[in-house]
Amino acid sequence: MRQLALLVTSETLLVDDERGRIAYVPEFIDADTARDWFAEIREGVDWHAQRRMMYEREVDVPRLVSSFRLDPPAESMPQAILDASRRVIERVGEPFNSVGLNRYRDGRDSVAPHNDHLNEICEGFSIALISLGAARRMSIRAKAGPRRVIHVDLEPGSLFVMSYAAQLHYTHAVPKTPNPVGERISLAFRVKRPRVPTADASPTGIHR
Numbered sequence: 577m578r579q580l581a582l583l584v585t586s587e588t589l590l591v592d593d594e595r596g597r598i599a600y601v602p603e604f605i606d607a608d609t610a611r612d613w614f615a616e617i618r619e620g621v622d623w624h625a626q627r628r629m630m631y632e633r634e635v636d637v638p639r640l641v642s643s644f645r646l647d648p649p650a651e652s653m654p655q656a657i658l659d660a661s662r663r664v665i666e667r668v669g670e671p672f673n674s675v676g677l678n679r680y681r682d683g684r685d686s687v688a689p690h691n692d693h694l695n696e697i698c699e700g701f702s703i704a705l706i707s708l709g710a711a712r713r714m715s716i717r718a719k720a721g722p723r724r725v726i727h728v729d730l731e732p733g734s735l736f737v738m739s740y741a742a743q744l745h746y747t748h749a750v751p752k753t754p755n756p757v758g759e760r761i762s763l764a765f766r767v768k769r770p771r772v773p774t775a776d777a778s779p780t781g782i783h784r
């Protein structure tokens with residue numbers, strides 16, 4: 577009972593109503609492990625710079641990204657990500673089968689306000705984020721009234737969990753900051769829909 581009480585008090589509920597549930601768990605991973613995972617993932621992952629269309633112009637995505645499926649995990653996946661996925665699955669109790677990685681090199685890197693692509697994730701399941709490296713601010717905004725804005729500094733080793741319903745009613749963002757800030761890596765765990773065979777499977781398939 578004592579241990580359960582400690583677990584419950586370590587979780588801060590930022591949102592918990594008919595518009596969804598958003599929870600923040602600082603020190604989910606101890607500081608030494610968070611430091612080791614950051615170093616291993618930074619070095620061991622094949623990071624990509626991406627471009628995307630914005631207002632009819634192609635622009636850089638302001639961060640590096642990568643991703644892995646967990647069903648089953650690729651052999652090239654760093655052990656740290658496997659360990660992190662086990663911890664998150666155990667804590668949240670949901671069958672996360674993919675992890676998206678974001679690497680923010682400095683305060684100019686960011687993610688704009690958005691909700692997750694609901695057509696890619698299984699209905700009803702949460703999105704869980706582990707933060708490593710420098711702390712960065714997450715800004716959460718209700719899409720409709722009553723107006724609600726929440727800012728939370730995502731500390732290294734923390735866990736941040738948003739319910740599926742929260743994706744319908746809130747956006748989340750990691751804004752740019754003019755303050756000097758070190759590198760940050762986030763691991764975003766999702767329950768993705770099963771992969772469907774695409775035209776890419778044909779010998780002359782078109783790659784997107």
Ligand SMILES: O=C(O)CCC(=O)C(=O)O
Binds near residue numbers: 678762
């Ligand atoms: O880096 C973060 O904590 C947020 C990442 C995010 O919003 C996303 O991957 O969709």
